[in-house]
Amino acid sequence: MTENEIKEKLKTYICIEIIKNKDYPLTDDETMMSGGLVDSFSLVHIAVFIEKEIGVKIPDTDLSVEKMDTINLMTERIMQELK
Amino acid sequence: MTDHIAAFKSLVEPVLKRVEADPEQLAVIFIEDDETEEKISIGQLYSAAGAYAGILHESGIKPGNIVIIATGHSQDLLYAFWGTLCTGAVPSVFPYKGPMSLTTSYIERLKNMVQNSGARLVITPPNLISPLQESLAGANCRVLSTGDVCAGQNDAGSRPPVRFASGEQIAYLQYTSGTTGMQKGVRLSHQAIIHFVQAFAKALRIKDDDVIVNWLPLYHDFGLFAGFIAPLFFERPTVLISPFKWVRYPKILLQAVHKHRGTISFLPNSAHNHTVRFVSAEECDGFDLSSLRVLINGAEPVFIESQEAFLEHFAPYGFNETALSTGYGMAENTLGVTFSPVGERAPVDWIDIKEMQVSGKAVPAPPDAAGSKANVSSGIPLEGTEVAIVDEEGNRLPGRNLGEIVIRSPSLFSGYQGRPDLTEPVMKGGWHLSGDLGYLAGRHLYVCGRKKDLVIVGGHNIHPEDIETAAAAVPGIYPSAVVAFGIQDEELGTEKAILICGMAGSADESRKLEIERELRRRIFNMLEVKLAEIHFVKPNWVVKTHNGKIARGLNREKYKKELETK
Structure with a gap:
């Protein structure tokens, strides 16, 4: 899976399942946690989605605002595991 | 002992x-x-x-x-x-x-x-x-x-x-x-x-x-x-x-029950849903949950669907139906007011929805019939605690009549810190006015909603005033046309926070998005609450009372009719 495919997968999932608005123009550098779009329960949903759909397990210690706040950060963290 | x-x-x-x-x-x-x-x-x-x-x-x-x-x-x-x-x-x-x-x-x-x-x-x-x-x-x-x-x-x-x-x-x-x-x-x-x-x-x-x-x-x-x-x-x-x-990892609670032969635990309603959703059958393999004799569902409204789903999911691992317990309380009474009797599943009262809406009476109705609603009992008062239901004037109501839940007990608080102005309106003649609505049937209390405007997200109480104050300060919003309230989210088994903001009709989509982002960011950082939905409306959409106050209940109803996304 390419970096762009991962970004698109994440965005589609987050817009439909978390933000509940498929037309929400989520950008790659939009802060989703400190921006109030994703809370700790939603982050669990995202982590499980990444595990099931992308096959990457993000360690708990990295499930934080510092490591997962934007699509760019999430993708970067996923790519580290895929390399 | x-x-x-x-x-x-x-x-x-x-x-x-x-x-x-x-x-x-x-x-x-x-x-x-x-x-x-x-x-x-x-x-x-x-x-x-x-x-x-x-x-x-x-x-x-x-x-x-x-x-x-x-x-x-x-x-x-x-x-x-x-x-x-x-x-x-x-x-x-x-x-x-x-x-x-x-x-x-x-x-x-x-x-x-x-x-x-x-x-x-x-x-x-x-x-x-x-x-x-x-x-x-x-x-x-x-x-x-x-x-x-x-x-x-x-x-x-x-x-x-x-x-x-x-x-x-x-x-x-x-x-x-x-x-x-x-x-x-x-x-x-x-x-x-x-x-x-x-x-x-x-x-x-x-x-x-x-x-x-x-x-x-x-x-x-x-x-x-x-x-x-x-x-x-x-x-x-x-x-x-x-x-x-x-x-x-919600399974760690079950794992601890299994390992330490846990007998008593606590799980708000939304936590029942979260556990069912994120604990798979394979993860429970080998678990024995039969030691758990009391699992108290409290801190937010109890739904029979959440309890049923939990029972169905975990009964194969020894979870006992009789452990499905409930409780109702508030910090002002230390913690609890009522708990369902242990050793039996919290009883369910089927009532006629229409009768409740029209006359405020909980008239028994056939289970699972159209027009019937299941209310799970929040239990019976703790020893030494008195619970009564009163009308708007403070008069006691008979059983099966909906009114405000009031409490008198030796566990009541000694006032709010430095705020006698907030204490006085909720204490009358030794009784605490809970702001919650319910009815009594026999000794059992059934909690049906709230008189006060409060959003309970996953057991955490959020004051809509706080959301509204934060929102009103965002440039581009009409400060006098902002309203926040909670709506039940069946999937999560808890409430979600909805915000409606009055805005001048001239704002374009990109400006609206900018304002939406600012609203979410501010409110999350102040209150750690995620807004489920933000709706921009014309300022005169927002319903007010005759003296100009925001009427949250009426706005909630209007939202349900006009804006709610299914």
Whole structure:
């Protein structure tokens, strides 16, 4: 899976399942946690989605605002595991 | 085995008594974030509390002073809590800094609480010391690092200075969520808490093989009183799990029940849904949940669908239907008002929806029929607690009539900290006006909604005023046309927060998006609540009362008709 495919997968999932608005123009550098779009329960949903759909397990210690706040950060963290 | 509790005058006494009787007795099994377990005996707890008490004493903390404990899920929280009590001071546990919290907004909230409570000391982990000191510069409040206290190191010589408070003196300050204007510090006396614990022990029919398993955070009254303080009085071990770990892996609660033969645990309604959704059958393989005799669903409205789904999912692993229990309460009554009788599943009352809407009467109706609604009982009053239902004028209503739930009991609070103006309207002639709506059928209480406007998201109370105030300050919004309320989210089993904002019709889509982002960011950083939906409307969309106040209930109804997305 390419970096762009991962970004698109994440965005589609987050817009439909978390933000509940498929037309929400989520950008790659939009802060989703400190921006109030994703809370700790939603982050669990995202982590499980990444595990099931992308096959990457993000360690708990990295499930934080510092490591997962934007699509760019999430993708970067996923790519580290895929390399 | 718990009749002796009522004789205590202070929260410190049962700990002292146990230390004298058998210091090796197991008090807490503490599960760290990395899942390592530590067994803490009552002697260790007392000795480590002594280390805190000594430092607090040296720092000039006097009886009655307020000490904020902001350590997060850590053993230091337990020691600092009892250490503070041993000096006669009043602890208050601050919400944990979650993986989602930015340090700057966390410190800002902590500072607000210091100002609101008049606290003299804050205990935090070493990494927060310097930003907190900077933020509190000039305030008459010191900061203590957990790193500077040698608690937990086995110092047998360490004994707290025993000068604890008792009786009507304040033992604990329970903060309800909210920003400066809405923040309420609920003052609870030693005797109020002891009375609650005694009645809770009776309701649970505590036995000598009981083991409590708790994942609820200790800054929440449910976690603190049911999961930590009561078990110390019961002389039964309690297993304390990190709430963040639980959110990520809800199976750890079941794992702890299995491993430690847990008998009593607590699970708000949304947590039932979360557990069913995120714990797979394979993960439960080999689990035996048959020891669990009481699982209390409380802190938010109880739904039969959530209980049914939980039962269906976990019955194959020994979970007993009779463990499905419920409770209702509020911080103003220490924790609990009613609990369903143990040993049987909380009863369900089927009523006619239309009759309820038209006449406010709970008329029994056939189960599962169209037009019938299932209400799960929140239980019967604790011993010593009286519950009544009153109309708008305060007149008592007969059974099966919907009205406001009012409470009188020896566990009631001693007012809100420094806010007699907020205390007075909710206390009338010794009765606490809960602001919740319900009816009584026999001795059972059925909670049906709220008179006061409050959004309960996953057991956390959010004042809509706080959301509205934050939103009104965002440029581009009409400050007088902002309304927030909660809507039940069936998938999550809890409420979701909806915000409606009046906006000038000329704003284009990109401007709206910019404002939406600013609204979400501000509200999350102030209140740690995620807005489920934001709707922009013309300012005159928002319904107001004749004297110009926002009518949240009417706006909620209008939203349901016009805006709700299915």
